[in-house]
Amino acid sequence: MSFLSYLINGVSLGSIYAIIALGYTMVYGIARMLNFAHGDVIMVGAFAIFTAVSTLGLPSLAGILIAVLVCTVLGLAIETVAYRPLRGASSLAVLITAIGVSYLLQNVALLIFGSNARQFTSVVHIPNVKLAGGALSISGETIVTIASCLLIMIALTTFINRTKIGQAMLAVSEDRGAATLMGINVNKTIAVTFAIGSALAAIAGALLCSTYPSLTPYTGSMPGIKAFTAAVFGGIGSIPGALLGGIILGVVENLSKAYISSQLSDAIVFSLLILILLVRPTGILGKKIHEKV
């Protein structure tokens, strides 16, 4: 039974990674850039909820809505100010700018909230579920996390396949030049992608801090890196890949924490990533890159 419980917790952690990984994978697929600041947007979202719920005393749902709003605006602002002027510049320049944005967000949070860890009140108000006569207990956070991950995946897939703007996103990720010729507003499409990714980051922040309730200005950076690993693992640019990569990563991390060594779990996760990339250089569901001479 304990194995099952580790497994379920792993899937729950993996779902959080998957939601964060969506932000990375969509932005990478469309703008071809590694948005290193994505992890810190999660942290901003969590602090927005913390402020709304713990300081202002608003209900949890209002807190989440505020966080989604704050993160969406923040994502759009970052895109407009820092990334849009660099369109067409080398990918390394964009990467360093993203790192600068990440430092900026961390330090602004540090100035406002200080470096002490804050106790995050869970936004989930569902009691634990006991199965198999009490031998297996699943927390409300776990259920909500897995459910919201599935919901987000379905909603996002429908959005991309069924709406005009979703199709535009696909077109831009396929071939930016051709998409421009077809009359697609590339800047607007990229902005929408950032808005969606940042809104998802806010939700991920709420779920992450409900499960692991300690909140500091650096809360987002390690889950951000892990989620990015998950995105690469599943094949960067692919939405089902993000789900698959996130879940595998979460399960492997939790099981190795439980059965091998809690200190070595990160090393095991990263070794798995390396192994997968050596066998499939573009990730599990990634497209093969053809080389032209």
Added chain:
Amino acid sequence: MKKLKYGYKNLITYAMVIAFWAVVQLLIATGNLSSLMKGLLVPVCYYAILAVSLNLTVGILGELSLGHAGFMCVGAFSGAFFTRCMEEAIPSVGARFFLALLIGAAVAGVFGILIGIPVLRLKGDYLAIVTLAFGEIIKNLINVMYVGRDHNGFHFSIKDTTSLGLDKETGVVLIKGAQGITGTPRAATFTIGILLLLLTLVIVLNLIHSRTGRAVMSIRDNRIAAESIGINVTKYKLLAFSVSAALAGLAGVLYAHSLSTLAATPKTFGYNMSIMILVYVVLGGLGNIRGSVVAAVILTALPELLRGLADYRMLIYAIVLIVMMLFNSSPKAIELRAVLFERLKNKKNPAKGAV
């Protein structure tokens, strides 16, 4: 003619480093350097070495590596471990430090080859994430490693100090997991740091302007074309990567000997460190070795110079970083600068502008 030009350029770089050393010595002698700045002198050296060596991978070889701190970590730990082990065999601190430098660089270089063989098959962002992963793995493994020694020889464990099973009388714990290595002599001085930086520059600059260096750069510019004229891509990639790793190891040994306690925390050897070095390289200019040195010196000193602004210094650092990147790399900014430059030129020389 060309050879002379390169030699001349390299000499300027060496002269700048020596001049920097002389100015600092002068400031120390006249008592004009604050103790805060004195504390930065050795860090400036190892950051500059790290930046120059990473530039070899990113700027000259053209492969993005986010795991440079991992090689530094390997060098630091193998060097410090050697110094601690040989305390009795080699009583002279200077000699031990010298040998530690060689060993640290060699071990890091071997790691560079071992990691490079599988990793360099990948490209671009995939390579970046895998090198980041390797850096994190190295840091994690060192954090769970316990090594001790007694009259029976060495004992290893990945659990804790008691499971080493050391002899009570003769046993000494050398590496204490997350607490790392303690008791390394603080032998690193500014002069040694500058000498190592000069050595790094000699190695890297000569490598770049050699036949090998040109082969490496041809791979960066067009891999397929380079392959088609018979350049062994894997060999040259590995060579550049492992030299870069070995030099990072050298910086690591210097780092280890500037502190009495060496621990692999996320702050010292995590991906944040690798990213910080990458920032030096990019701001100094990709492929521009002198730029890397200058950027490392300025950016190491900058947060300390801004110390008067207390809490705001890292915030200002972040803003400066973003603004500089936008100013340097944004296509519009480049265009604007070109227009301004053209106007300035025309003002000076109106006759030419009229034509």
